[in-house]
Amino acid sequence: DAGVIQSPRHEVTEMGQEVTLRCKPISGHDYLFWYRQTMMRGLELLIYFNNNVPIDDSGMPEDRFSAKMPNASFSTLKIQPSEPRDSAVYFCATERGPGTEAFFGQGTRLTVV
Amino acid sequence: AQTVTQSQPEMSVQEAETVTLSCTYDTSESNYYLFWYKQPPSRQMILVIRQEAYKQQNATENRFSVNFQKAAKSFSLKISDSQLGDTAMYFCVIRDFGNEKLTFGTGTRLTIIP
Numbered sequence: 001d002a003g004v005i006q007s008p009r010h011e012v013t014e015m016g017q018e019v020t021l022r023c024k025p026i027s028g029h030d031y032l033f034w035y036r037q038t039m040m041r042g043l044e045l046l047i048y049f050n051n052n053v054p055i056d057d058s059g060m061p062e063d064r065f066s067a068k069m070p071n072a073s074f075s076t077l078k079i080q081p082s083e084p085r086d087s088a089v090y091f092c093a094t095e096r097g098p099g100t101e102a103f104f105g106q107g108t109r110l111t112v113v
Numbered sequence: 114a115q116t117v118t119q120s121q122p123e124m125s126v127q128e129a130e131t132v133t134l135s136c137t138y139d140t141s142e143s144n145y146y147l148f149w150y151k152q153p154p155s156r157q158m159i160l161v162i163r164q165e166a167y168k169q170q171n172a173t174e175n176r177f178s179v180n181f182q183k184a185a186k187s188f189s190l191k192i193s194d195s196q197l198g199d200t201a202m203y204f205c206v207i208r209d210f211g212n213e214k215l216t217f218g219t220g221t222r223l224t225i226i227p
Contacts, residue, residue, distance in 0.1 A: 031213055043204070043217040056214065091158065095213065099146060102215060104158035 004105035006092050012111045018080040021108045023092030024073060031095040033102065034067055034077050038088045046090075049075065082112045115140045115207050117218035125224040126195055133180075134190045134221045136205030144210035147181065149190045152220075153201040161203070164188065166210075192223075200225045 005024040013019050025032050033048040047057040052069045060067070064083070069075040079086055093104045116139045126132040138147070149161040164172045164181050171179050176196075180189045192199055205218040 033213070033215075035215075042219050043215075045214050045216075048213060050213075089156065093158070098213060099208075099210070101160050101163070107156050107158075109156075 004092055004094050004103050006090075006105035006108050008108060009106060010109045010111075012113065013082055015083055015112055016081045017112075018078065019082045019086075019110060019112075021077040021090050021092075021110070023075045023077075023105060025075070025092070025094035026096075026103055027073075029094035029096050029103070030072075031097070031102075032069060032075050033091075033093040033095075034075070035091040035093060035104075036088045037091060037107070043091075046077070079110075082110075084112045087111050115145075115209060115216040117205050117207055117216055119205050119218035119221050121221045122219070123222045123224070125226055127226050128195060128197060130195055131191060131193045132195055132223065134192075134203050134205075134223065136188045136190070136218060138186050138188060138205070138207050138218075140186075140207060140209060142209040146208045146210070147179075147188045148206040148208070148215070149177070149179070149188075150204045150206055150217075151199075151201040152204065153198075158204075162190065195225050197225050197227060199223065 007022045034046040037043045046059045047067045049069045067077045089107045089109050091107045093102045095102050118137045145166045147164045151161050162174045162177050176193045178191045202220045202222050204220045206215050
């Protein structure tokens, strides 16, 4: 398996633009997580899904952020409109089941100018 | 709420030496998992070792071992015979049993000196 695949690896966008980050989970993994990493706040969970259903979105910063998982093979994290304070590395991670190892993608480095 | 504290922002050690990274945590749960993840310059987050809180025996993975002190809520990582490839940011992580959310510490940046 190729692991968790995220795209793009780097994204630079202007303030106010819509940004979409993508994640392809490992096949057979029922849990999918979106994390954000910044120097100030470290790694924070934004949202996670179980069998494509959002379970906990309490970490989503505000209404500008939305995440979807239309099927078991794909998830998106969208920011609209983007702001400079959204600049961070966004990680997607997946797990096969409860209590199992979380596998992380290589992250998307987002820069909003 | 869970919290994880890593009090050593940076450490460095000579190649082949042994180094110990400290971690303390807090949780109201009695069953939980503890992990050490490493993040090398490539940015990929990689699991190093995991420990189930109900197991008294300390986990070991090759050169990596932990000292798990449940009463003290302490979970340190020992790296023996350190190698240049061990240079990375190391995160101590907790997850309560039945809750899939990972809570990360602030990390320790470890540099192995040739």
